[in-house]
Amino acid sequence: MRVVRWLCVSALSVGAALLGCATSSGDGDPPGGGGAGGGGGGPACGVGTVACGGVCTNVDVDPANCGACGKACPNGESCAAGSCSGSCWGNQLSCDGKCTDTDNDPLNCGGCGAACPSGQLCVQAKCAAECAAGTTQCSGSCVDTTQDPAHCGQCGNICFAGEVCSDGKCSPSCGGALTECSGKCVDTSVDPKNCGSCGTVCSTSIGEVCSVGKCDIACLGGSTNCNSVCVDTGVDPKNCGSCGTVCGAGEVCTAGKCALSCGGGTTACAGKCVDTAVDPNNCGSCGKVCATGQSCQNGACTLVCSGGLTKCGSQCVDTSTSLAHCGGCSKPCASGYTCTSGTCKLVCSGGTTNCSNQCVNFMTDVNNCGACANKCATGQSCVNGACKLVCSTGQTACGNQCVNLNTDPQHCGTCTTVCPTGQSCQNGACTLVCGTGLTNCSNQCVNTKTNQNHCGACGNKCTTAQTCTNSVCVNNCDPTLNLATTATATSNGGGSGSLGPDNMNDGYGEADCSAQGWHWISATSSSGSAYAQLTWTTAKTVGRITIDTAACAVAGCGVLAGRTVAGGTIQYLSGASWVTVGTVSAKTDDWTFTFPSPVSTTAVRITGLYAASCGYATNPIVYEFKAFGC
Template sequence: MRLETSCRAARLRARGGFWFGLVAALAGGSLAWSGCGSSAGTEAGSTSSGSGGTGGEGGQGGGGGGACGPGTILCGTACVATASDPANCGGCDNKCEAGEVCSVGQCALQCSGGTEKCGNLCVTTASDPLNCGMCGNACAAGEVCSAGQCGVQCAGGTEKCGNLCVTTASDPLNCGMCGNACAAGEVCSGGQCGVQCAGGSTKCGNLCVSTATDPANCGMCGNACAAGEVCSAGQCGVQCAGGSTKCGNLCVTTATDPANCGMCGNACAAGEACSGGQCGFQCAGGTVQCGNICTNTTFDPANCGVCGNACPGAPNATATCAQGSCSFACAAPFENCNLSAADGCEVNTSTSLTNCGGCGVACAALPNATPACAGGICGLGACNPGFDDCDGNAQNGCESNLGNDKNNCGGCGIVCSGNLACAAGSCVVAGCYGPLTPVQTIQLDASWSSNTDTNFHPQGMTYDEAAGNLVIVLQDAPQLRIVSLAGLLLNTVIVSPTGPNVFDYLTSVAADANFYYFADYTCNNGCPDLFRVGKGGGVPTQISNEIAAYGGYPLAIGGGKMFRGEIIANTYDYTSLNQIRVSDLATPDTVTQTHTIPIARGIGDLTWDGSTLWALGYSHDSSPNRDVDLLKIDPVTGAVLETHLNVYNPGAPYNPSGLAYAQGHLYVLNYSETSGVGSTLTKLACQ
């Protein structure tokens, strides 16, 4: 090929850019034409690049620079169309193999997206002046290629811009009129440059296309139909649907298409429109002529109400026209939940937690977990650290605490067998075993823990596993003291009596994940009564009105059960048998088991160590001694598993009154009988 022919081909490629919705350049290939001299600058205009020359209509053709036009990027010193250039296919320096072509930015053996293979290029023979109608058929000087025919005029609704026939309504190089190139990032829609597509078209790259018929973007951007296929109703196939006709590689409506009016290839002349399959200057059937087409402005989004009124696009939506008024239709799964046209369809209902599957459908909070929305369905997202969804039920969230769940210890399905318990995510020997050794005495603040004239001294104690703190009940004050394992007062929970009851002898306390439970031994209506209160305090709820024979009514909760201890005989003779009554926590008034315990003195308090019960021998200021006695008890049979007598003696003025198991240790509360002298905690090491 002679030099001027090569340069002419390069100039044609440069002027072609993106055309009729194709991301490939008209003839493909590189836009560099180094060595073409002044003629390159004269013809190329605004796409001048390379060695330059005298400059043309669009620029001075200087030192080989300038921004690349739409559809091209800078590779080295040249602007190239990576959608069709086999030397830079999809990106700079990505060369296709011998025999391959570059089609829609992909190296392949066949051309797709409605283009045809001519040599090693994919071209549009309907408009390529080098391959007009078929490969190698170059139009003569001064001619253009329109509808696959060489001539001096453009047909089929296109306009002549230089040596090309273009659609000024959508060509970003000739938007609205020849030579009006849109800026970087803009598209040409309805002959206007902007950032959104109007008239019902979709933005694909820097083009506005109809994804219903565009073989390069069929159904969605970038979905190119294979060789021999057409795009009809957004689906690639070999046949056209919906009353359209296959003309070449396109599905068209021959009743209105000025490029295929009445039949394939019958292009209307300049100024004519196609109506009812006939070219002419008047439209029929209630349509009006808008430019070179006959359309119904009642529902045409490109000419809504009047010619040229293109309905504006909106994010995640397609412009629509109904009764001559513009609107938009959301593209699933997006919705216009705020009812504002300014931001279009702003919500993705397939992932939005507050609009999951539809506007206003919020995913509910889940225990120990973060909710998620997937595919428009609310479900379980991520579990909080230390928790997991072991039962597979998203409704109860991540129900298993892997740190202490015996059936899911450290992970779902890991079961601690036999007497093993789960602690910190590992199976360990359950609970506490003797011998018991005092390892620390912890001093409590005298301002609230000593005996006073009103007898507000600490009486019972429990461990709140959920919070990691001790809870101490004050005997004659409606208060629960929240204390750290180091003896620091953290909070005070006020419990207020209801009805005729007046709390005057609070004796014991227990806790589960949500509530504190406490007993009032000598309230006005012949108690002891059992109450429950939220961990924030407030008005308690009475859950039992069972009259015990006698004793301090100690409480413990474990394994879904409530355990209550009492002296059988109404006497402090320190020789009486004692009993522990067992009930389900949900129905505390229904006793399911009663265990008789041969403890020398009354049961002062009970605690649960994860698998068994521990009982503290009752003591007070008139008892023979102040020794601490502890019994380990089987919660099912009531059998005494271990007996530890005289574990320690706190000495005057202290009396043991509370017991709690926490983090591998037993804690005994020694209340002070002397005003101004604080009570203490004795920490016992378990084996």
């Protein structure tokens, strides 16, 4: 037997905290039983509430005790389903931290803080002296006990968590053709707050009502507007015969009159008299709803075809056009055929025509060119429905032959252009023909390997400081011009002052070392971080470097023998990166390194520089570091 639950509910909305003085009856728990957090000698609380600080409250909606006693929501948040949230369910609003139904809360009627005068009720978001027809006053609020989970069937009867109120009874789901919207079972075909689907609200302020699941200015299908809801006064027990006429307990509305039972072979389903033989929402029995596309016939949901369609299996088909059911069920047409007026026929599409039971294109078919059986002669093609000589890609029909207008000297550019003697047709223009090894540049035959104005290609002109060699502009070079004298010389360290690195490129070699000095570099006989470098402010073409150093076996300028630059890695600067072009090793006297090919650079260096393993065998001397373009 179902438990009947009674609670004293505050004047707040259904979502507000449920206060004390609750009782319960039936075969449920005694008052206060099952309430979490309500231990000790506190008050006896009803089903759905617990004692928190001596007061019975609903922890599902109380922002001061959200989910458990003492668990308060942050400022600006509400409590819904025992969890703090920035928004409330359905159409409720957060008023002072509590989720409130402003449609029936006299303290927040139509909006938060809009309280009704003393003694008045809140009816559909407006203050009124009494509840509207079909609603019941429960603790100062007008509610629909057929769908309100806090007053299901009667005031104070609260449905358990997970249940909904359907036709005044708590159940796991909505019955009949009702839909659950925010915990309430509603008829979306007439509910102005859930019209057609949950949350779709009609503009009642401009007179809209919900009729047949759509917001409209007037009720459709013979229904009547009762308090902004479209109802059938012939069967509605809340508006039986006219708006506001409510049938008594146990009565049903039939033919617009309240009666103890349904007549005329109809059955009472949810307070309405319906014909279960044809009603798609109560087909055969109350609450049995037929699927979309089905109708109720003799109390059974059945696929019904209309508009000239025929039932073939589980589908409604047009046998006059259906490829699978042409002229009757299970009569398919073969591939390439269509169904016309219930007969399979070969129908050509895409600009084709039926010729001898074949689809052909009159515009391109050489056997049916322009008409059936009109065959083109050998060598001809069908173009736009006419037989013509057609040349392959890149060729053009000139008279009765196909030619290449780009290369044919008899038809150069056009069918009638003939090139003069000595000229050929190139790219559709008559052009001077040059001998072997020569190229036509601006109507001149030139050798692009050596021509200064057409070096490597027509128009590629070398500068006055360059020579065209093997199709490449090469800079003219003086092999005796020492480029190092215009550079800045640096090293990793060693001699300074009169023996500093600027002595490496001052133009004075070993012969003048006594008077002009030299530079010694801090290095050992093993490759390490020692280096000598030349840097220019503008790019130079470098093809060779020379190092004037001390001999391995001969002392010079009063220094010990053996202070020889024996080797290192030769690099040049390309952008921001050093590029290696070769290495030098085992040198015992002056040496030269020639680059594989000249490079344009702003710096060259010998990195990993080291001394020969003879004589002094450390701190090698550089009398002069020279660089040449070739």
